[in-house]
Amino acid sequence: MYMHRNVTDKFIGTVASCDIISTGSWYGDLPDGVPKEVKLNRKDYYIEEIQHISIKEAISVTYGIKWEHISKPVEDKIESFSTTEYTIEESKKQYLLELMGRRFSDDIDLYDEDECAVQVQLINTEDQEFIYEFPFDNTLRAMSILFRQILGMPTLLLFDGNREKDRIQELHIEVQKNMYQEYGDVNTLHFNWNEPSISIDCNSKQFGHSSYSHSEYVDNQMIHQLKQEIDFHLGETLYRLNSFSLSESHDLDRDPARGGIVTVRIKWAHKEDTLFIGNVTNQYVPTWYKNLINFIHAHTRDKSLQEFLQSNHTSDRRIYTYCSVYIFKINQEFYYRTDRNDIYEGDIVKVPFGSDNAVRTGRVESISYHTRYDVPYDLKRTKFIIDKDIEIIYDTNRYRYDDPYDL
Structure with missing residues (x-):
């Protein structure tokens, strides 16, 4: 299934070094090495990623970007922007090389070069070079997954192009x-x-x-x-x-x-x-x-x-009116809200009080205006003044709890 590019169709001998060059669509945001023009007008370009994996004394992975304008006759360019070296056990490296040798000693078929997305270059211990090119192939998925696991790089294109997202x-x-x-x-x-x-x-x-x-x-x-x-x-x-x-x-x-x-x-x-x-x-x-x-x-x-999740407040710009009301017999002041514009300092008002919202009488000591960011008491828990009271009606029932907002 591979197009042979050298003197023989099959690999012979023992693999001494290996280079795998894969080309596919770029994955994710473009790196810093890509010109601003390409980044801003990405849809106007063919943008490809080149991954070069070299297995020699050490293992290195080099990433590159190739871009070409869709309509303008702009010359392609390959920009190498990242090379990373990996240290793995010698036994694992030898295992990967042996795996490549066995796989490419199989029978191969010819392919049109224009269809090819992967190039594999193998050099044996006799210093003979073998070059193979082929499209991404899902029959090589198992070998690609194995490579990704051993190298610890789930986003490599390799032989199948089915890179995996990091987990x-x-x-x-x-x-x-x-x-x-x-x-x-x-x-x-x-x-x-x-x-x-x-x-x-x-x-x-x-x-x-x-x-x-x-x-x-x-x-x-x-x-x-x-x-x-x-x-x-x-x-x-x-x-x-x-x-x-x-x-x-x-x-x-x-x-x-x-x-x-x-x-x-x-x-x-x-x-x-x-x-x-x-x-x-x-x-x-x-x-x-x-x-x-x-x-x-x-x-x-x-x-x-x-x-x-976000709080569902109706408006950030609304002004809320707060009244400090002195509750008779309780001998304390508590905050209440009102939407009326006819309540003034010194007015006698009826307000709900306590967990049962019993109607109590009090005097407005002060009035202040706030956005929801600086209200003196929780917006949702502050109760409203019921009404103005012309006559002062003193409470006769002794209240057993001193928090009017106890719900």
Whole structure:
């Protein structure tokens, strides 16, 4: 099945060195060595990747880029931008060379050179050179997988062109919610592919969330399905994800960041960690993050995962009116909200109080105006003034609890 390029159709002797040159479509973002013009107008170019694996005294892998304009007569160019050397056991290196010798001593067929994407150059111990060229071939998939495993490089093109995405090992998410110009709530999620384990912990100063840990009772089948879901639907996106920080596109946001900050750290089997830092708002949290949380929620059924998504506030620019109301007989002031414009300091008002929302009477001591970022008490938990009261009606019932917001 190979097109022979030298004096014989089959390899003879013992392999002393091996070079494998594979050419395929470029995978992922273009590296720094590629001109800006090509990067910005990528759709106007044929862009190919050249991988050169050399197995001699050491093993080295060199990556290159070849680009050619689709319509303009621009000369091709190959830019070498990365060479990495790998140290493996001598026995493993000899095993790879023996494997190549056995494989290319088989019968071969001729191919048109234009169809060829792989070139293999073998030199035996007698210093004879054998060159073979052929298209990517799925019958060589098993040998390609074996090479990738031994070299520890899942993205090599090799003989089948079916490079594998690097595998996620751990996923860590931390969400710091913005609570009135400080990060009051911290929620964390940790997913370990290898344990397997998953833990989801939500800690809130304001609402007093308990911490939930799933590590002790996690279901292995659930973990397996969740891994498949993430790998199949998001694996490509997460692999290609670049590091990102708030400063790159959040210069107009408040400090602390509007809504809060989400940090996602992904540990891979081979490549360096992926770090994403974004803002917990619809404008900045990407679709892949929302889908990731939804996948985990679908399998764990954990309601606390809603804390990992953006808060659903109706408006960031609305002005809220807060009144400090002195409750008679309780002898304390408490905050209440109002949407009325006819309430003034000194007015006598009726307000709901306590867990049963009993109607109490009080006096408005002060009025202040706030955005949701600087309200003096939790926006959602602050109760509203019921009405103005013309006559002062003193409470006769002694109240047994001193928190009007006890729900």
